[in-house]
Amino acid sequence: MATPGIQIDRAAVHDAVVGAVAELLEELGSHRLPSEVKPAAHLERDLGLGSLERVELVTRLSFTFQVNLSDRVAAEAETVADLIAAVVAPLDHLSGPVTEILGPAPGAPGVAPDEHVWQQFETLTEALLYRARANPNRRHILLREDSGAVRHVTFGELYAGASAMARGLRARGLQPGDAVALMLPTSADFFTSFFGTLLAGGFAVPIYPPMRADRIEEYATRQSAILRSSEARFLITFRQAEAVARMLQPHVPSLKGVLSAARLAQTSNGGTTFEPHRARPSDIAFLQYTSGSTGEPKGVTLTHANLLANIRALVEAVDVTARDVCVTWLPLYHDMGLIGTWLTPLTMGIPTAVMSPLAFLTKPDRWLWAVHNHRGTVTAAPNFAFELCVRKVKDEExxxxxxxxxxxxxxxxxxxxxxxxxxxAQRFARYGFHPEALLPVYGLAEATLAVTIPPLGRGPLVDRIDRATFESAGRAVPAAPDDPAALEFVSVGRPIPRHEIKIVDADGCALPERVEGNLWFRGPSATRGYYRNPEATCAIQKGDGWVDTGDRAYCAEGEIYITGRVKDIIIKAGRNIYPHEVEEIAASIEGVRRGCVVAFGVADEQAGTERFVIVAETREPRRSGTRAAAAIEASIIQQVAEAIGMPPDVVELVPAGSIPKTSSGKLRRSETRRLYLLGELRSGKPPAWLQMARLAAL
Structure with missing residues (x-):
């Protein structure tokens, strides 16, 4: 019985239902005008809303009015008037002021239309809770499993799975502010474990699962260091990696337990009342460990505020809307995959089609077909992925x-x-690919993810500059159109909204356009530092909010051109040599494995400069010393000398798999240089069984 004196505002119900229908039509890209949404309008015949769309509409109305509309409403409602009547019926039996039933009036403080609600989120948990309540049946994750089948995970299912994980963690003693390491492949368990950790009050530490048996000792050493650095309380993993995970436990004093994701969800007490942890914007959401090549790994501290600031800027720069569909194969333990292609779609309430990195690497055409099948609109990948598609994808595929x-x-x-x-662009033009869709971008973990993005719809902008002037004086002078030796750099655009950058000299003074210097940035996405590592934090913080990226760059007409890492540039006889250019030249030579070449400098005290070294993995089954190897070495020396005007001092050919890479596939130049100086590049690795035995004996 309704409370005396309180009347249901039927006009407000009418307007809210009509508005919800019009909003859904807009999201679906319908050509129908809002004025066509009238009480008498037939949902299917006049408005084009089929059974699935009506289910979505009824779900939204149930959430908006906080009433339980049965499945029969979606099946039997024929007109907008039927929907209004279905909503009014339960409201007539509710007590309480109408504002408690309908919520604050549109436009009231703290309320935003659904298409703008992402701007109001203050934490990731708030974003998930909203999506799970507002769109519980909306498909969010379209996960390609190993069998090739696609598993759909709705927002409601994601929240339910994460809640089960959270209960399990709390039951085992997880306290607010505790770290939980996630050693999981691309799977539903990763998604639920990540948010389960946040809902329980902890913060996540994604680490990559073991991938190569021949590097298991190196893997264990690095992951133990990450677990100690983060003071991880629990490690969530999967069945195939449990043995390795348990070998790490004795080396990490803080670690209370190694948990299987599957068993953790199954053993949680689903019957107990669960109240998710209410995070604050300043709370840590997760630690992103850098791909550091030597020494102790550094955990970039990322708060909920950092993440949502970067996501908002990214959404604005790429103009992400409710109509977008993301497609990704990127690893979820890496910032571009985790933030760019999952947390951003989650915040926006849009689907993301996900496959494992291995699924892409073994058959790159799967990525392209996923775009085709899901009508994907947005994606991100490193440069090598595009090269792999060009070289490996066959026309018949x-x-x-x-x-x-x-x-x-x-x-x-x-x-x-x-x-x-x-x-x-040329390879896939005949398949409908638009070259202006390509967006060369720049970012780093210390900025959460993105720092610069070029304008939409323009296509890549390439700057050709005089080689000699740049390598000797650091000035990016435009080259003559017919200069065959010109250096080429690609613009990565301008700073994302609400962020700034500047190019500075060694003293921190701003440099003019077209002069190379150190790249600094500042903005709300900037990390507050490395977790429990004040010394490393001080090294990058430059005062007044500025952070040193460690990269070299120049600015031309407001656009940023990245020239390389400070520590990677080779200085030979007064000239700056840029490794990525040399590596591309060497990789083009027959017999050299593309993406498996590293160039670096080593001190030469007698010459007073650096020796210029190239290490390349060869397709030849034998190592340096054969006639075929000699021919490859000669070709590398000749083509590099012709391209940049300086031959390498040393060319070292090594077997496949010798050059170390990060978990995201980047070349580890510093580690390769270290192994070269120790003479260990050719030594090979002990068999996996011996490495496991060594670990067990520690």
């Missing part, structure tokens, strides 16, 4: 492929090669 829906294709996380961009 992509017959009938349509890439015309792809509107924003971000290329970042490693140096962007202008020739790769050209090759990719």
């Amino acid at each position: 992509i017959e009938g492929l349509d890439l015309s829906s792809w509107r924003a294709v971000l290329n970042g996380a490693e140096p962007v090669n202008p020739r790769t961009l050209d090759r990719f």
Whole structure:
């Protein structure tokens, strides 16, 4: 019985239902005008809303009015008037002021239309809670499993799975502010474990699962260091990796337990009342450990505020809307995959089609077909992925492929090669790919993810500059159009909204345009530092909010051009040599494995400069010393000398798998240099069984 004196405002119900129908039509890209949404309008015949769309509409109305509308409403309601009547009926039996039933009036403080609600989120948990309540049946994760089947995970299912994980963690003693390491592959368990950790009050530490048996000792050493640095309380893993995970436990004093994701969810007490932890914007959401090549790993501290600031800026720069569909194969333990292609779609309430990195690497055409099948619009990948598609995808594998829906294709996380961009655009033009969709971008973990993005719809911008002037004086002078030796750098655009950058000299003084210097940035996405590592934090913080990226760059007409890492540049006889250019030249030679070449400098005290060294993995089954190897070495020396005007001092050919890489596939130049100086590049690795035995004996 309604409370005396309180009347249901039927006009308000009418307007809210009509508004919800119009909003859904807009999201679906319907040509129908809001004025066509009238009480008498037939949902299917007049408005084009089929059974699935009506289910979504009824779900939204149930959440908006806080009433339980039965499944029969979605099946039997024929007109907008039927929906209004279905909503009014239970409201007539409710007590309490109408504002408690309908919520604050539209436009009231703290309320925003659904398409703008992402701007109001203060924490990731708040974003998930909203999506699970507002859109519980909306498909969010379209997960390609190993069998090739696609598993759909709705927002409601994601929240339910995460809640089960959270209960299990709390039952085992997890306290607010505790770290939980996630050693999981691309799977539903990763998604539920990540948010389960946050809902329980902890923060996540994603680490990559073991991938190569021949490097298990190196893997264990690095992951133990990360677990000690983060003071991880629990490690969530999967059945195949439990043995390795348990070997790490004795080396991490803080670690209370190694937990299987599957068993953790099954053993949680689903019957108990669960109240999710209410995080604050300043709370740590997760630690992103850098790909550091030597020494102790550094955990970049990322708060909920950092993440949502970067996500908002990214959404604005790429103009992400409710109509977008993300497609990704990127590893979820890496910032571009975790933040760019999952947490951003989650915040926006849009679907993301996900496959494992291995699924892409073994058959790159799967990525392209996922775009086709899901009508993907937005994606991101490192430069090598585009090169792999050009070289490995065969015409017969992509017959009938349509890439015309792809509107924003971000290329970042490693140096962007202008020739790769050209090759990719030309190769897939006949399949509907638009070259202006390519967006070379720049970012780093210390900035959460993105720092610069170019304008949409323009396509890549390449700057050709005079080589001699740049390498000797650091000035980016435009080259003559017919200069065959010109250096080429790709613009990575301008700073994302609400962020700033500047190019400075060694003293921190701003440099003019077209002069190379150190790249600094500042903004709300900037990390507050490395977790429990004040010394490393001080090294990057430059005062007044500025953070040193460790990268070199120059600015031209407001656009940023990244030239390389400070520590990677080779200085030979007064000239700066840029490794990525040399590596591309050497990789083009027959017999050299593309993406498996490293160039670096080593001190030469007698000459008073650096020796210029190139290490390349060869396709030859035998190592240096054979006639075929000699021919490859000669070709590398000749082609590098012709291209940059300086031959390498040393060319070292090594077997496949010798050059170390990060978990995201980046070359570890510093580690390769260290192994070269120790003479260990050719020594090979002990068999996996011996490495496991050594670990067990520690």
